[in-house]
């Protein structure tokens with residue numbers, strides 16, 4: 001199973017969860033929404049460390065265009081996150097297909113801060129189009145454990161979702177996606 005991963009802590013619960021279900025996991029880091037570059041690198045390094053420690057194969061996409069992402073998302077006033085989910089899941093689904101996987105999923109499913117229903121809906125539509133399966137259990141009950149795993153493994157753990165808009169909103173105490 002091809003598993004899109006946003007960071008080490010989220011992967012630390014989701015990858016073992018699917019492995020326990022009998023899936024053979026390959027992790028995939030494709031996150032042009034994570035900005036700035038220094039933050040992108042911290043999350044990437046954390047994921048690399050986790051993958052190496054726990055012996056999960058990991059592919060890292062070289063396709064990182066944060067300015068394109070901002071250009072596309074800034075004009076979107078509502079449902080910005082849907083665009084972000086679709087971008088990442090479409091790429092994951094296409095790569096899964098190219099590599100011969102039958103199914104794909106994402107570590108975003110573990111975060112109570114993400115919009116579970118939208119992720120499930122968008123992933124399922126992409127899967128249908130590509131004739132793949134999108135696995136989308138609600139894993140938010142595992143979220144607390146990701147925090148403990150991060151402490152135990154000394155994994156970098158972020159304090160905002162990813163894009164510069166979310167960073168601004170987080171530290172200015174705004175709702176996610178709200179700028180005005």
Ligand code: SF4
Pocket residue numbers: 033034073080081082084085161162163165166176177
């Ligand atoms: S808030 Fe998070 S999910 Fe929404 S667009 Fe920004 S990075 Fe993507």
